[in-house]
Amino acid sequence: MTEKNCQIRSMTNADLEQVLAWRNEPDIRRYMLTQHEISLTEHRQWYERNSQDPTRRLLIVEEDGMALGFVHFSGVAPGGIADWGFYAAPGAAKGSGHKLGVTVLNFAFGTLGLHKVCGQALDFNEASIRFHRKLGFQQEGVLRQQHKGADGYHDLICFGLLREEWNSRTEVNNG
Ligand SMILES: CC(C)(COP(=O)(O)OP(=O)(O)OC[C@H]1O[C@@H](n2cnc3c(N)ncnc32)[C@H](O)[C@@H]1OP(=O)(O)O)[C@@H](O)C(=O)NCCC(=O)NCCS
Numbered sequence: 761m762t763e764k765n766c767q768i769r770s771m772t773n774a775d776l777e778q779v780l781a782w783r784n785e786p787d788i789r790r791y792m793l794t795q796h797e798i799s800l801t802e803h804r805q806w807y808e809r810n811s812q813d814p815t816r817r818l819l820i821v822e823e824d825g826m827a828l829g830f831v832h833f834s835g836v837a838p839g840g841i842a843d844w845g846f847y848a849a850p851g852a853a854k855g856s857g858h859k860l861g862v863t864v865l866n867f868a869f870g871t872l873g874l875h876k877v878c879g880q881a882l883d884f885n886e887a888s889i890r891f892h893r894k895l896g897f898q899q900e901g902v903l904r905q906q907h908k909g910a911d912g913y914h915d916l917i918c919f920g921l922l923r924e925e926w927n928s929r930t931e932v933n934n935g
Pocket residue numbers: 787788791792845846847848849852853854855856857858859880881882885886887888890891894
């Protein structure tokens with residue numbers, strides 16, 4: 761599966777305000793594990809810490825120069841088991857999330873040489889749950905009432921995708 765017009769690049773200082781605006785959108789923030797509105801100072805500190813860390817990647821995915829969204833990985837190492845998190849650019853067309861996912865997983869298992877990618881979604885995040893399943897992730901567990909939100913406790917659904925599973929998807933090489 762390839763997304764021919766999609767490119768992936770590292771987030772830079774120039775993306776700080778754009779990424780913060782996405783992260784603070786109510787329809788993104790409500791699905792995150794920390795749901796307060798993030799200040800520019802806090803965001804800059806997060807960026808400085810994470811962009812210097814060789815086990816992390818902060819990435820922007822674009823299609824024909826238009827941003828599709830943001831993805832980050834932690835636990836990056838050849839043969840490593842990494843966690844990812846992501847959000848589509850607000851207002852991006854339907855299907856943007858899937859394109860972003862395909863582009864990033866090709867990069868993760870190809871360029872980064874990861875062995876496994878893991879994701880977690882809150883139980884009410886239907887879009888993320890469908891997104892993971894459609895990309896071939898297996899549900900590996902449920903952390904019961906692991907998250908305390910304003911409306912009570914929520915389960916965290918854990919997903920995992922192995923490199924061999926991604927590479928065996930028939931679409932991978934037929935894009
Ligand atoms: C998760 C996210 C990246 C998916 O991107 P997207 O552009 O909405 O997804 P796509 O249009 O490619 O659709 C992917 C699947 O999710 C489904 N989906 C999308 N929005 C949905 C919604 N609101 N409710 C239920 N399913 C939804 C689509 O129908 C599709 O499944 P299908 O092909 O079986 O119908 C995006 O919704 C997002 O950024 N959400 C907010 C941040 C977030 O939740 N990040 C993940 C934290 S774990």
